[in-house]
Amino acid sequence: MTDIHPVYAAMAPTIFEHMSALAREHGAINLGQGFPDGPAHPDMLDAAARALAERSNQYPPAFGLPELRDTIAAFYARRQGLSLTREQVVVTSGATEALAAALLALVTPGDEVLLFQPAYDSYAPMVRRAGGVPVSVPLSPPHWRYEAAPIAAAITPRTRLLMLNDPLNPAGTVASGAELAMIADLCVRHDLTAICDEVWEDVCFDGVPHRSLLSMPGMARRAVKIGSAGKIFGLTGWKVGWFCAAPDIAQALGRAHQFLTFTTPPALQWAVAEGLGKPDDWFADQRAAWAASRRHLADALQRAGFTVLPNAATWFLCIDLAASGIALTDRDFSERAVREAGVASIPVSALFEGDGPRHILRLCFAKDHKILDEAVARLAAFRATLA
Numbered sequence: 001m002t003d004i005h006p007v008y009a010a011m012a013p014t015i016f017e018h019m020s021a022l023a024r025e026h027g028a029i030n031l032g033q034g035f036p037d038g039p040a041h042p043d044m045l046d047a048a049a050r051a052l053a054e055r056s057n058q059y060p061p062a063f064g065l066p067e068l069r070d071t072i073a074a075f076y077a078r079r080q081g082l083s084l085t086r087e088q089v090v091v092t093s094g095a096t097e098a099l100a101a102a103l104l105a106l107v108t109p110g111d112e113v114l115l116f117q118p119a120y121d122s123y124a125p126m127v128r129r130a131g132g133v134p135v136s137v138p139l140s141p142p143h144w145r146y147e148a149a150p151i152a153a154a155i156t157p158r159t160r161l162l163m164l165n166d167p168l169n170p171a172g173t174v175a176s177g178a179e180l181a182m183i184a185d186l187c188v189r190h191d192l193t194a195i196c197d198e199v200w201e202d203v204c205f206d207g208v209p210h211r212s213l214l215s216m217p218g219m220a221r222r223a224v225k226i227g228s229a230g231k232i233f234g235l236t237g238w239k240v241g242w243f244c245a246a247p248d249i250a251q252a253l254g255r256a257h258q259f260l261t262f263t264t265p266p267a268l269q270w271a272v273a274e275g276l277g278k279p280d281d282w283f284a285d286q287r288a289a290w291a292a293s294r295r296h297l298a299d300a301l302q303r304a305g306f307t308v309l310p311n312a313a314t315w316f317l318c319i320d321l322a323a324s325g326i327a328l329t330d331r332d333f334s335e336r337a338v339r340e341a342g343v344a345s346i347p348v349s350a351l352f353e354g355d356g357p358r359h360i361l362r363l364c365f366a367k368d369h370k371i372l373d374e375a376v377a378r379l380a381a382f383r384a385t386l387a
C-alpha cells in the first residue's frame with residue numbers, strides 16, 4: 001500500500017484547472033482562469049524566437065541569467081524606487097515556484113503562518129507541506145481592507161511568517177500606504193518575515209500606486225518579494241518568475257529553488273530581460289488596453305443589472321451575486337453557468353479556507369470586447385432562468 005502524504009491524499013485539482021477543463025468540455029467562454037486572450041505582443045515573441053535561435057539552449061545558471069537578474073533590479077529601481085543588487089534576485093519557474101521555495105526555506109515544523117483570506121490556492125497546502133500551520137485572517141468584501149486588530153489577534157508566540165498578496169487576487173484591491181505601514185510595523189514588532197506576492201504589481205489602474213512591502217521601514221531584512229513575468233507581460237504560460245530579498249535570504253531560498261526546478265528556460269529569460277527594458281510607454285499601452293476591457297466588462301455587467309465590486313488592479317472583476325438578485329452560492333452559480341450558460345468563472349469561496357463569503361464571483365476581463373459582451377448576455381439570460 002502506497003502512503004500518500006496527507007496534504008495530497010484527497011486533494012482536488014485547482015479551481016482554475018477545474019473551471020478551464022469544464023470550459024473546454026462545454027465550449028464555454030472562459031472568464032475563469034486568469035489569462036489574456038489574443039496573440040502575445042510581437043516584441044516578446046520576436047525576442048524569444050531570436051533567443052531560441054541565437055543563444056544557448058543549455059542549462060542557464062541556477063539563480064537565473066545574470067542579465068535578467070540585473071534587469072529585474074533595474075526595473076524595480078525605475079518603477080518602485082527599490083535598490084536591489086543582482087545577488088538579491090533569483091529567477092524561478094513562475095511565482096508559484098518562488099512561493100514554494102520561500103515556504104520550504106523559511107518554514108520550520110510547527111511555525112504558524114498568517115494567511116489573509118481570500119488567498120491564492122497554493123499558499124495553505126504549501127505551508128502545510130513545509131510543516132507549518134496556516135492561520136487565517138479573513139478580509140471582507142466589498143473593500144477587503146487590512147485592519148490591525150484582527151491581524152494582531154491572530155499573532156501568537158509561534159507565528160513566524162505572514163503572506164501578503166498585494167495587489168490582491170481575486171479582489172482586485174491594492175493596499176494603501178497606511179495599511180502597508182501597519183503590516184510592516186506588526187512584522188517588526190513581532191519579528192515576522194513577510195512573503196510578499198506582488199505578481200500583480202504592474203497591473204494597477206486609475207493611477208493607483210503599488211508600493212512594495214519590502215520598501216516599508218524595517219522590512220528590507222524581513223521581506224521576500226515575489227514577481228512574475230506572466231502578469232507583467234500577459235504571458236502566463238511562460239512561467240518566468242522571481243523572488244527578491246536580502247542577499248543571505250535570497251541565497252537560502254535559492255538553495256530551495258535549486259532542488260525544485262534548478263533553472264528556467266533560457267530563451268524565455270532572455271526575452272523577459274529584453275521586455276523589462278522597454279520604455280514606460282510600452283507598458284502603459286498594454287495597461288490601457290486592459291483598463292479598456294475592464295471598463296467594457298464593468299459597464300456591460302452594470303447595464304445587465306449585476307452589482308460589480310470596486311477594482312483597482314489585476315485582470316479580475318468581482319460581482320456580488322446576492323446584490324445582483326441571485327440566490328445561488330458562488331460555487332453553484334459557477335458550476336451551473338459553465339454548463340448551462342457557457343460562461344466559466346471562479347467562485348471566490350474556492351479561495352477561502354473556513355468561513356467566508358459565498359456570494360462573490362470572479363470574472364477575468366482581459367478578453368476581446370465582443371467576447372465580454374457575449375459572456376454578459378449569456379449570464380443575464382441564465383440569471384433570468386433562475387427567477
Ligand code: PMP
Binds near residue numbers: 120165197236239
Ligand atoms: N500568486 C498570485 C496571487 C497569482 O494570481 C498567480 C497567478 N495567477 C500566481 C501567484 C502564480 O504566478 P505564476 O503563473 O508566475 O506561477
Ligand code: GLN
Binds near residue numbers: 017032034
Ligand atoms: N492565478 C491564476 C488565476 O488567478 C491561475 C493560476 C493557475 O491556474 N494556477 O487565474
